[in-house]
Amino acid sequence: MLKHYLATAIQVLRRRKFFTFISLFGVSLTLVVLMVATAVFDQALGPQPPEVHSDRTLGVYSLGMRGPSISSNSDASYWFLDRYVRTLPDVEAVTIFSQAARSATYRDGEKFELYLKRADGAFWHVYAFDFLEGGPFLAEEDANAERVAVINETTRRRLYDGESAVGRVLEIDGQRFKIKGVVRDISYLRQDPFSDVWTPNSTARSDVHLRPAVLGNHTGVILAHRRSDFPAIKRAFEASLEEVELPERYEELTGEANTRFERFSRVLSSDRDQVKASPWRLRIAIALAMLLFMILPSLNLVNINISRILERASEIGVRKAFGASSWTLVGQFVVENVLLTLIGGGIAFVLSSGVLSLLNGVQLVPYAVFQLNFRVFFYGLLIAVIFGLVSGVYPAWKMSRLHPVVALRRRSL
């Protein structure tokens, strides 16, 4: 029976090629956009290596300081994080690192621009880097200000033509470091672990990080034992803000320990400093954007399907006249619609991988490797099937319940 339906469906799709093309175009376009958007989103926020513990991490990003006529906001300083975040009770680990800063190394008069991040021993515990050779630097090496570094694969290729780099000396930012390990490239969108070269915090060129200050350019990331500890950690952090002594002219310090998603949601924050997370706003905004985006393709699909079904009025009439039940007819239309959607999904799958590999190829974002998210693909397909069913099967069902004579004469719904 199913085989027969499929054969009919293919016949129908082939008979009106233009309509088939429009439906496929709509379904695949919608899915491609959804897939690409999710791939970018996943690359930035999803639980991908090296942020494998992202469900248990909280970060202290920018802080806001306010006075009566003045306000500043910036990332936190090393001193502040060391004193108020590293001391938080009941957490598995805390890592403090600087923002990846653009630095240069020169070889034979040629300039290589590299990102340099200063980090600590715990950094390699919080983030699961994939080492190609050698290993991370240790907490003791940070404590002793040893000039050691970890570099990424691309840097090894650019500077050493891909040959083994461990033990070599890299001169960057006017300092010389002994390379201890080489890791796989980290996407620029994963701002916390991202860099080309990682060296210990203590090797910073000045003792900046030891000076007492609230604002600086470091980030602190807390790895909790379990997610359920989050509220307690957030409370403890916010309580500790009260103790911080502020510079003159400032009266209030605001900051939060946020998950990656909450951190991202700050862009929609209502206050001007944008240090407060508003995850619900972001969720609603994403849902609205997706809904808005899907309205047009759905309307299009509905319109096309309604038009098409009218064309089949006489077919329905004939089949009913020969004894087909309403349910049989509906079953047939379900098969047709699902088949159409699946073909569209297949095309979308190929197209999205094409678009993503194109994006990966042009390296718009350094080291980004966008991947298809199968879960989202499945949901997108499901939505397309639902719209196909609602728009194609509902009118068919209504029509299939008519008396054959009426159906045969009927020209519009």
Next chain:
Amino acid sequence: MIRHMLQIVWNRKASNALIILEILVSFLVVFAVVAMAIFNWRNYHRPLGYAWEDVWQINFRIGDREFDAAERHAAANRTLERLLRELETMAPVVRAAAGHYPPYTRSSSSRNWDTSDGRDIFTEIIEATPEFFEVLDIRIVAGRGFEAADAAHPWQPVIVNRTLAADLFGEGEDPIGKTVDLGNMKSTETELRVVGMIDDYRKGGELAVPSNMMFEAVWLEPTRRPLSLLAIRLAPGTPAAFEEELSKRLNALAPEWSFSVRSLAAKRDAYLRLRLAPLLAAAVVAAFLILMVALGLVGVLWQNVTQRTLEVGLRRAKGATRPNIHWQILGEMLMIASLGLVLGTLVVVQVPLMGWLSFLDLSTFGLAFAVSVVVIYCLAAICSLYPSWLAARIQPAEALHYE
């Protein structure tokens, strides 16, 4: 005629309602894209106020500012002074300056206060040495630049851009020599006196929304908290290889500081790429959506025409010419489009009424509206071309056979 068209559209309201809805949503999509495009295009063509060619910026890190002891400030400012002097002795360097917030930067410092007559003033603040204007080629259009003699004044000399001058002293008023009304902050803050006016300094780059700007002069006084940036103007055609020499020199001069050199040209490139990529992506997606809608409309109209073979045949038999039929199909589609547009207008008008997207000024809004209406009418007309041609080809005899 119009009434007749409306009647025809109304008779088929069930199937037309969905098409009207589709036109409405398409209109919103087109409007959003066109408004975004016009907004960015206009910003792009606004004067920048500075010249980025042959300018390099040197970021340096010396430490966190706010708790630093007085002697640290003094030492940092001494080093800065020496660096500026040494930089200008290097052959390709035409001029060197120190400041905060170079072009193509998002971070900023701002000030917000109420004047004594209750007006809310917001401005970005940039501290810089007097040479900053020369390095970035920021033209002083009224008054003068900062001068060494200014250092002795008890008041702080400032240079403002046109929009801030208008906000402070009123449109068309000459701001030069006037004191900034700090309202209730007057007692605690240093007096600010305007010595010069610039057209603009659009720090956020070509696509940024213009903002109020105020420059405060800095003379690297020992007590001043240190600036964060050096900017140098180079002789045209300086090779990129100069950077290594520059970098070595800087590291040798201040071994405890950390430097990073970048040309504004490279920054601008990265900035434009980063800002334009999402806009381009949105435009491409919207274009595909509209193409999809267009194909869909052709399909629906085509189906319509086939269904109405009888009706059209009858009209032809009663003496309607081919152009008559053409116009009927086209007119119906345009009527449907108009209904969608009326609804769309009701939706779009909410935006300025509710005060959303306040950065879109009325002329951008109006232009975007007009362009979108034209686009939708063109879309409707193009979509009905083929179906109306099909309809006009129907012969009365063929129609009467149709069943």
